[in-house]
Amino acid sequence: MYYCKRCNVRVNGTNVTCPLCKAPMEGVAEPFPPYPEKKATRSKNRPITFTGVYVSLATLVLIICFALNFALPHRYIWSVFALILVLYGYFTLKTTVFYKGPHGAKVFSQTLCLCVIFITAQYVFRTGEWAFAYAIPATVVISLALHLLFVGVFHKRRGNSFFRYMWLTCLLGALPAITVLAGVCTKIILPMIAFGISMITLMFLIAFTGRTIADEIRKKSHI
């Protein structure tokens, strides 16, 4: 054990300087330090992150896109779509690539993001009603299939979370049908098929996971 004459204290450890006054001490070192030894490299509080780089690059790209869009003769404001794509990239990083939560959440967030992209593309490029008629119903059906696949694979580990997000995806399946009923979309086959599949899945979920979901709602919304 070391002794610091200046501070009049004994010092544990292997370091030869006093932790209080930084002066050299008398005595002998102990066989090991009292805390795990400091690693050579220490992480900075604000390291350069992938997200940080992405945001910087995306901002630059967006500025160029908006400048080109408005500087050149244009029929569409396509730079809005570029903005949506950049946001999609950001949300994908946050909610899918670097997200450490359940896979169900990742599938749902991708479904939701893709639906937003399709709707934006349809309106920005004024290209009929393909988003409501084909793209969104197909995405919802594929998403439900993915959910079911993952439930089979990860059921024991993350079952509850899949059911939770499956519920939300089923509700999203009603969106194309609502557009048909509202007269926004005139093609009815695929939206109605997606709606049917969603509602059948929803009924099965209510039948088999009703208590789970009721409990989820209670937990999530307790005041």
Added chain:
Amino acid sequence: MEKLKSWHRLDNSGKIYPFYLKDNVQNLFRISATLFDDVDPAVLETALQNSIKRYPYFNVCLRRGIFWHYLEELDGKPTVTPDSDVLIKDIDSIETYGYTFRVSYYRNKFSIDCFHALCDGNGCMEFFKTVLYEYLRLSGQSVDAGDKIRLPESEPLPDEAEDGFLKYAEHVGLFKMKGIDELRGSAAYTFDDPRFDFKGSGVIEGFTDTSALLKRAHELNTTVTAYIGGALVYSIYKAKITRREGNPPVVLFVPINLRKIFPSRTLLNFSLFSRVGVDVNGEPSFESMVRRVEERLKRDAKKDVLQNKINVTAKTERLFLFRIMPLPLKQFIFKVSGIFFGNGKKTMTFSNMGVVNLPEEMKRYVYEISIMASTAKTSPRALTTVSALGKTSFTFSRKTCDTEVEKEFFRFLAADGLDVTVRSNYWEA
């Protein structure tokens, strides 16, 4: 079909801590025990997994709801990890499989780092003692727990998970409540030293003989808490206060364990802070500082004062408008209220856990016990003390490079006749 996972609400006081997670502030504390022999990680893990059954309210993970955070039961088994060089580092729920505490080991020492939303130091200490007892028992030592340890095989008691604040809160009208001014406080001296550029805390721990410390406090006709508090303010004064006049007061936040005044067996959060402000203008003496700390602590530990504070704390949670507010909005309100009630209104936190009693047979295997609190950039320094096995530990954790306060504090104790041993993680080096 999966079984429904049980869940429970956070206790009144515990609800506050998760609000600051978004700002990367985790209020953690660490309880460590140094044994005479090296820790066997496999045995420690088994001891932990046996002990957690006795403490179902610790076998949980923190989840976000629409209006409040809540705790959900976990299926998994907690594991132990080697201690990091970054002491009391943030708990990554992925690494801990969702648990809001972490058990780690380093040579002959093992520690529990616990998130304050789960429990306070007293609650965690009970869990810690059970793990320690089970570890020694599984290591083949003959230990008798007596009535000082909750055995892993015993049944959890229902009142161990009660919300003490809601139990003792009185129904008082919003405009008739007293004690709101007490919570607000005024400006305090704050440390403006440069902070570390990298993660982690600088730690300097000191140990001294408990009986000698007690004797010295009695000579001054005061309590150990007031003596240490006085010494701390005196050290801050000596190290940091350069002007003779115009200094804001040094304000210590001292937690008061409410279990002593409002009987409760709860293991959840059940403590309140006393705001101890000490004037450092002129040339104050150490004795005058001790008297001031003692006087403030006595005043704030009175039952009626604490009752008012409990009423205010419980009332805030019960306000219907506040309850139906979505979580992000609550988070924003807490952030703003932090400016008025917390940040800039305190110099540092000083927590004295008091005496930890271990059964006689266990004392043969445990060398020392210490406790440490995490710090934030806005409140960069904390001192925690605990007395066990005849030694009192003083643990300074800090986010600043400077160690002047610690130097003055330990030099003062040594000059006051106490035999002091210190150690550091030399984070500033």
